[in-house]
Amino acid sequence: MFRYNVKLALKSMRRNLILTALMIAAIAVGIGISMTTMTVYYMMNGNPIPAKSDVLFAVTMDSWSPLRPFNDDKPERAPHQVTYHDAERLLALAEGKRQTAMFESSLIVEPVNEDELPFEAGARVATADFFTMFDVPFIYGSSWDQAADAAAEPVVVLTRQLNERLFGGEDSVGERLIMQGTHFQVAGVIDSWEPTPRFYDPINGAFQEINEMFVPYSLTLSLELGSTGSDWGWKAEEITSWEQWLNSESVWVQYYVELDSPRDRDAYVAHLDAYVEEQKRLGRFERPMNNNVYDVMEWMDYHEVVANDSKVLVGLSFLFLTVCLLSTIALLLTKFVGKKSETSLRRALGASRNIIFNQQIVEVAVIGFAGGLIGLLLAGLGLRGIQYLYEAPDGLVSLDWVMVLAAIGLAILSSMIAGLYPAWRVCKIPPAAQLKTQ
Amino acid sequence: MGFGPMMSALMRNKTGPALVALQIAVTLAIVINSLFIILQRVEKMNRDPGIDVNNVIITYVRGFGDDFDVVNSITNDIDLIKSIPGVVAATVSNHVPLSGSGSGTGLRTVPDETIESVGTGRYQWSEEGLDALGIELTRGRNFYPEEVYYELPETVMDTPSVLVTQDLADSLFGDEDALGKTVYWGDMEPSTIVGIIGHMHGSWVNWDKLGHVVIHPGKPAYTTNKYIIRVEPGMRDELMPIIEQKLGESNRRRVIKSNRSLEELADRSYRRDRGMAIILSVVITLLIGLTALVIVGLSSFHVTQRRKQIGTRRALGARRMDIIKQFMLENWLITTAGAALGVVLTIGVAYWLEVSFELERLDWRLLPAGIGTLWVLSSLAVFEPARRAAAVPPAVATRSV
Numbered sequence: 001m002f003r004y005n006v007k008l009a010l011k012s013m014r015r016n017l018i019l020t021a022l023m024i025a026a027i028a029v030g031i032g033i034s035m036t037t038m039t040v041y042y043m044m045n046g047n048p049i050p051a052k053s054d055v056l057f058a059v060t061m062d063s064w065s066p067l068r069p070f071n072d073d074k075p076e077r078a079p080h081q082v083t084y085h086d087a088e089r090l091l092a093l094a095e096g097k098r099q100t101a102m103f104e105s106s107l108i109v110e111p112v113n114e115d116e117l118p119f120e121a122g123a124r125v126a127t128a129d130f131f132t133m134f135d136v137p138f139i140y141g142s143s144w145d146q147a148a149d150a151a152a153e154p155v156v157v158l159t160r161q162l163n164e165r166l167f168g169g170e171d172s173v174g175e176r177l178i179m180q181g182t183h184f185q186v187a188g189v190i191d192s193w194e195p196t197p198r199f200y201d202p203i204n205g206a207f208q209e210i211n212e213m214f215v216p217y218s219l220t221l222s223l224e225l226g227s228t229g230s231d232w233g234w235k236a237e238e239i240t241s242w243e244q245w246l247n248s249e250s251v252w253v254q255y256y257v258e259l260d261s262p263r264d265r266d267a268y269v270a271h272l273d274a275y276v277e278e279q280k281r282l283g284r285f286e287r288p289m290n291n292n293v294y295d296v297m298e299w300m301d302y303h304e305v306v307a308n309d310s311k312v313l314v315g316l317s318f319l320f321l322t323v324c325l326l327s328t329i330a331l332l333l334t335k336f337v338g339k340k341s342e343t344s345l346r347r348a349l350g351a352s353r354n355i356i357f358n359q360q361i362v363e364v365a366v367i368g369f370a371g372g373l374i375g376l377l378l379a380g381l382g383l384r385g386i387q388y389l390y391e392a393p394d395g396l397v398s399l400d401w402v403m404v405l406a407a408i409g410l411a412i413l414s415s416m417i418a419g420l421y422p423a424w425r426v427c428k429i430p431p432a433a434q435l436k437t438q
Numbered sequence: 439m440g441f442g443p444m445m446s447a448l449m450r451n452k453t454g455p456a457l458v459a460l461q462i463a464v465t466l467a468i469v470i471n472s473l474f475i476i477l478q479r480v481e482k483m484n485r486d487p488g489i490d491v492n493n494v495i496i497t498y499v500r501g502f503g504d505d506f507d508v509v510n511s512i513t514n515d516i517d518l519i520k521s522i523p524g525v526v527a528a529t530v531s532n533h534v535p536l537s538g539s540g541s542g543t544g545l546r547t548v549p550d551e552t553i554e555s556v557g558t559g560r561y562q563w564s565e566e567g568l569d570a571l572g573i574e575l576t577r578g579r580n581f582y583p584e585e586v587y588y589e590l591p592e593t594v595m596d597t598p599s600v601l602v603t604q605d606l607a608d609s610l611f612g613d614e615d616a617l618g619k620t621v622y623w624g625d626m627e628p629s630t631i632v633g634i635i636g637h638m639h640g641s642w643v644n645w646d647k648l649g650h651v652v653i654h655p656g657k658p659a660y661t662t663n664k665y666i667i668r669v670e671p672g673m674r675d676e677l678m679p680i681i682e683q684k685l686g687e688s689n690r691r692r693v694i695k696s697n698r699s700l701e702e703l704a705d706r707s708y709r710r711d712r713g714m715a716i717i718l719s720v721v722i723t724l725l726i727g728l729t730a731l732v733i734v735g736l737s738s739f740h741v742t743q744r745r746k747q748i749g750t751r752r753a754l755g756a757r758r759m760d761i762i763k764q765f766m767l768e769n770w771l772i773t774t775a776g777a778a779l780g781v782v783l784t785i786g787v788a789y790w791l792e793v794s795f796e797l798e799r800l801d802w803r804l805l806p807a808g809i810g811t812l813w814v815l816s817s818l819a820v821f822e823p824a825r826r827a828a829a830v831p832p833a834v835a836t837r838s839v
Contacts, residue, residue, distance in 0.1 A: 019735060029724050110501040237625075320725055327729070331732065333457070334735075366634065391709065425453075
C-alpha cells in the first residue's frame, strides 16, 4: 500500500510540476535557512566537555576596588580573572582534586640553524593538571609532571600542528627548542584538541584556536612570561618591575579547579572564603565576601558565549520556516482542488476516506523529504558562507549526523503538519459528486 | 465594477486567501525587522572614524634574545620606515585604533577617588602620531618633540600634556571649554589638555565610548612594538611588502609579527556586523522571492480553475480591463489584510528583539515603506496571471457546460 501511495504521489507531483517545484523549493529554503542558523546556535551552545562539565569549575574572588564593583551593570559579580599572587596561593593550597592557573602568552621560537627564521607561537601557560583535568589527548609523550611545575623546568607540550612545523610530525619527545633564550625540552605532543566553545578561556575568545604550545605556569616568574590576553586593574600602583606587576592587584590569571561532588563544591567555596578572610586581615579584599565557582556550562552562560545575533537569527529563521509552511499549505490546498475529480472517481470506485487521506499524507511526506534533502544542501552552502563571513576556523561549523537527521525529520514532519488540513479537505470530497459536472 | 463577483470568489474559498494573507503578514514582520537590523549595522559600519583608514599600514614587530635593545630597534625602524619614498609619517604606538585591541582608563576632573571616572580609550604615541593616522587636531597644539620619551617597563609615567577628543572633553567638562584644563588619571597624577581632536574612534568598535580618546606623548617600548605608518594616497599596497622586506633585512633578531593595512584591521573589527547584515540580506531576498513566486503560482492556478467564471463574466459583457481589475483588486485586498496583520506581527517581533536582545526600537517609518513595497510587489506578481485571465475568451463559458 505504501509503495502504491508513493507511486501515486510521484505521479500526482509530476502532473502539477510548477506547484510541486514551488512546494519543494519552499520547504528547501525554509529548512536550509533554519538549519544553518540552528547549527551555528547548536555549536555555540554546545557542551565542549560533556563528560566533565559538571566537575570542572572556574573560580572567581572579589578582590576589586572597595569603591565600585568590577562590572557596573552586574554588580553582584566578582572579577572574572584572579590576580597572579592569589592564583599562586590557591595553587599552593591545592584544595581541589586538580587545579590549574593559566593565561595566554606567546613566545618566539628561535632558529637553531642560521637559515631558519624565528617565529612567534601562541602559548598557553598552565600547570600539569591542565591536561588531565581537561582530558587533553596526546599522540606522543605526555604532560610534564608536577615536579616540573614545582621546579619551574623549561618543558613544553606542542600541538600537532606546531610539531608538524618544527619536527615534521615525528615523535619529538625529548627534543629541544629555544625560546626566550632558554632551552625547552618537549614533554609531549597533543592530538587535535579544539573544544568548542573554548570553555577554558571564553574571556579571550570562545571560538578561536590560538594555542600552539603549552608551558608550565611556574615559568611566569623566571622567564617574565607576559599575558597576551586581557588584564584589568583598578588600583593605582607603581609598577616598574616584573615583581611589582606580579604582586599588583591586576587580574589576568584564569583559575579552574576539578571537584568531584556538590559537597566538594561547597567545601571549596568555604576554602576560598577562609583564604579571603585571611587576606582581609592583611588589608586586601575590601569588598564584601563574594567568592564563587562556576561549572563549565554556568561559565559559558556567564560570558554569554552564544552571541545575541545568533539567537536573533534562529528566531527569524523559524518565522521564515513558518512562511514556508504557510506557502506549502496554500499550495497543497490549491493542488487538491485540482484533484477533485480524480478523488471523486477513486471514492466512487471504493477507496475509503482513510485510503485517500493516507495517500495525501504520503504525497506531502515525499515532498517534505525532497525539500529536506535540498534544504540540507542549502544549509551546507549557508554554513560555508557563514564560515567565510566570520573567518571561522575550518570545521568549526559543520553539519553533523544529528543535524542532518534533524533537518530531514523537521522537513518531513513540518510538511506533514502542513498537509493535514488539505488532506482532510480532500477526504470530504463526496464520491462521484464531482463527476457529474464533467 | 462591483465587489460582488470578487467577494463571492473570495468567500467561496476562504482558506486559500487567508493563508496567503497570513504568509504576507509573517513576511512583512521578518522583512521589516531584518531590514531595520541591516540599516543599523550599515550605519554603524559607515561611521566616520576620523582616521585616514585607507592610507595607513600597521606593522607589529617583536625582538628576542638577551642582547636585544628595544629602544635602538624602534629608533632604527622608524628612521628606516621614514626613509622609504612615499611614507608620510610613522610612529610607534601602544595600541592601534579600530583594531579591537586597546587600552582603557578612567579620567576625572577632580582628584577624588570616590567620584566616578569617565571611561576612555588611551593611546601613547610620538608627535607624529596624529599625522600617521591622518587625525585632525581642531584646537590647541600637538605634542612637542621634547615631550616624547621612550616608555620602558621601568619608566615611571610622567605625563604633563594630553590630547583629548571633543567627545571625551564634552563628557568630562560639559559645556565648558576643556582646552587648558587639568584631568586626573587613576593614580591622581594630573595632566593638562593641550589640544583637542575634533573626532576620532578608539579601538573597540562595539564600545559605547568609542569616541572617547585620550592621548599622551611617548614611544612605548614593550615586547611587541606596534608601528603606525601613513603613506601617500594610492601607495599603500605597493609599500606594504617593501616595508616588511626592509624591516626584515635590517635586523634578524626580530620577528615581523604582522603587516596589514588599517583598512583590513578595521574590517575585521566590524566582521560580526557585516556578517549579520549580509546574512539578513540573503534571508530577506530569499523570503521576498519565495513569497512572490508563491503568489504568482497560486494566482496562475486560480486563473486556470476559474476559466469558466471568467468566461461567463466576459460573455455577460465584462471587458478585459474588468477581469484584470478583478484579479488585481482581489490580490490587493488579500495583501492589505495581510499587511494589517503584518503590522501587528512586526511590532510583536520588534518588541521581542528589543526586550530580549537590547536592540534599538524599530523605526516606525519602515512600516509604511514596507507596506508600500508589498503592494507594488504583489501587484507585479499577480499582473501576468491577471492578464492571462483577461485573455480567456467569452466562449469558454458556453463550451464546457
